[in-house]
Amino acid sequence: MDKILSFYNSSEKQIKTLIKKIFQNENWAKAFLKDSHHGFTHGNQVRLACLKLVDKLNPKEKGQLLKEGKRICQDHPLECALVSIEIAAIFHDCGRFNRDGKVVSEEQNSHHILGAKRAKIFCDYLGLSVLVPYIKEAIICHDFQSKNCSPGLNAPKTIIGKIVQSADQMGWFHPDSISRTLDFNKALGVNFFNPRISLKERLAWKPTHTPGDALTVMLYQLFGPTGKDRFGIESARQKVAGYKSELEKNIIKIAKKFKVEIEASQLIKNFKKACALQ
Numbered sequence: 001m002d003k004i005l006s007f008y009n010s011s012e013k014q015i016k017t018l019i020k021k022i023f024q025n026e027n028w029a030k031a032f033l034k035d036s037h038h039g040f041t042h043g044n045q046v047r048l049a050c051l052k053l054v055d056k057l058n059p060k061e062k063g064q065l066l067k068e069g070k071r072i073c074q075d076h077p078l079e080c081a082l083v084s085i086e087i088a089a090i091f092h093d094c095g096r097f098n099r100d101g102k103v104v105s106e107e108q109n110s111h112h113i114l115g116a117k118r119a120k121i122f123c124d125y126l127g128l129s130v131l132v133p134y135i136k137e138a139i140i141c142h143d144f145q146s147k148n149c150s151p152g153l154n155a156p157k158t159i160i161g162k163i164v165q166s167a168d169q170m171g172w173f174h175p176d177s178i179s180r181t182l183d184f185n186k187a188l189g190v191n192f193f194n195p196r197i198s199l200k201e202r203l204a205w206k207p208t209h210t211p212g213d214a215l216t217v218m219l220y221q222l223f224g225p226t227g228k229d230r231f232g233i234e235s236a237r238q239k240v241a242g243y244k245s246e247l248e249k250n251i252i253k254i255a256k257k258f259k260v261e262i263e264a265s266q267l268i269k270n271f272k273k274a275c276a277l278q
Contacts, residue, residue, distance in 0.1 A: 001073050003127040008079045012044050015090060022125045023118075028094070031101030037184045038093040038103070042171075047089035049167035054082065056235035064159040072130055081160055084131045088138035088164045091119035105188045105210045112153075115139045138164040145169065146225045149206055155229045162232030169230050170239060172221045175246035178254055181221065185214040193260045199270050215264060218251045222268065223275045 010018075016033060019040070023029035032039045057065060069077025072084070095114030098107055116139040120132050141156035142165045156162050171177055182192060194213040202216045211217050222244060224230075231237040248268060255264030 001075060004073065004080055004083050004131070005076060007083050007126065007128065010086075015044075016040060018126070019122070022122055026099070027101035028097040028099055028118075031097045031103075032094050035097070035103075037180055037187070038096045040090070042093060042180075043090040046092065046164070046167045046171070047086050049170060050085050050089050050163050051082070053163050053167055053233050053236060054085070056233075058234050061159060061233060065163075068134065068158055068160055072134070080131070081134075083128070084134040084160050085138070085163055087119060087123065087128070087131065088135045088142075088160070089167065091115050091122065091135075092139050092142045092164060092168060094118050103184075103187055108210075109208050112140050112143055134158060134160045137161045141165055142168050143207070145207060145230045146227070147229075149225060150208060151206070152208070156232065159232070166231045166233040166236035170236055170243075172224060173226075173240040173243040173247060175243060175250050177221060178218060178247070178250045181217050182214050182254060185211065185217060190214055192254070192258045193263065195263065199267070199274065202267070202271065203274055215251075215255070215267065218254075219267060219271045222247055222251065223271060 019029055019033065034040075036042070054065070065081050066077050069079070069081035072080035092115055093111065095111035095116075095118065096103055096108060098104060116136045119135050119139055120129075123129055123132050123135065137156055137158055138161040141154055141161050144150050144153040144155045144165065156165050171180075185192075188210060190211055190213060192214045194215075197212040197216065201212065202219060205211055205216050205220065207217075207220065226237060226240050228237070231240065251268070252261060252264060255261045
């Protein structure tokens with residue numbers, strides 16, 4: 001218990017120092033700590049978003065969180081739950097970087113598995129092994145969006161996992177997510193707009209697949225599912241509902257820079273209509 005409490009309230013700098021110490025000269029860790037798209041910066045942003053969600057839990061959700069914390073430790077249940085959440089948030093996307101520190105498209109579908117393994121190494125080193133089952137579930141399930149959109153994944157069963165999932169998935173809908181989406185797809189060699197992709201192909205795209213263009217991802221960001229399976233925390237569902245208008249405006253702004261504003265506007269209109277009919 002003392003080891004959990006010693007980690008509790010660790011700063012961003014302290015967590016980065018621990019990662020450097022534990023994984024030393026491993027190339028994935030070097031890349032993870034430097035990258036701003038799915039690296040430590042993003043993990044820390046999700047960590048902070050998780051803590052904000054914890055402050056906004058409804059009474060039922062708070063009770064569930066304390067119940068899970070008590071399964072870990074009777075004396076300090078909230079602290080145990082929060083440390084589990086924070087570590088899962090930091091490591092949830094670290095598996096996107098392979099052992100060479102590269103982000104390779106064909107390896108992205110299993111990044112949650114690799115991320116959970118690395119989080120376990122981190123916890124075992126610090127004597128936090130008791131937290132591993134909750135951290136593993138949160139990382140394994142963080143990308144679940146719906147049975148149709150993310151086949152092969154399951155929604156988290158724990159409130160700890162739901163908090164991490166909700167905080168991360170909120171990033172898809174945040175108006176500022178567009179530049180991050182564009183940069184990440186560029187790193188994978190994906191252009192902003194490919195006129196040869198049909199509406200049917202765009203509608204059939206899954207987040208587990210490499211897209212034909214970044215605009216397809218942005219359309220999904222705008223019209224993706226927002227139900228309880230994806231946002232298990234009530235305040236998160238309310239928040240993403242308010243993001244959509246500004247998100248659409250930002251997609252059009254990006255399209256204008258690429259001189260395809262008319263095409264993007266029409267696609268948004270057609271995509272929205274098709275989603276309503278599904």
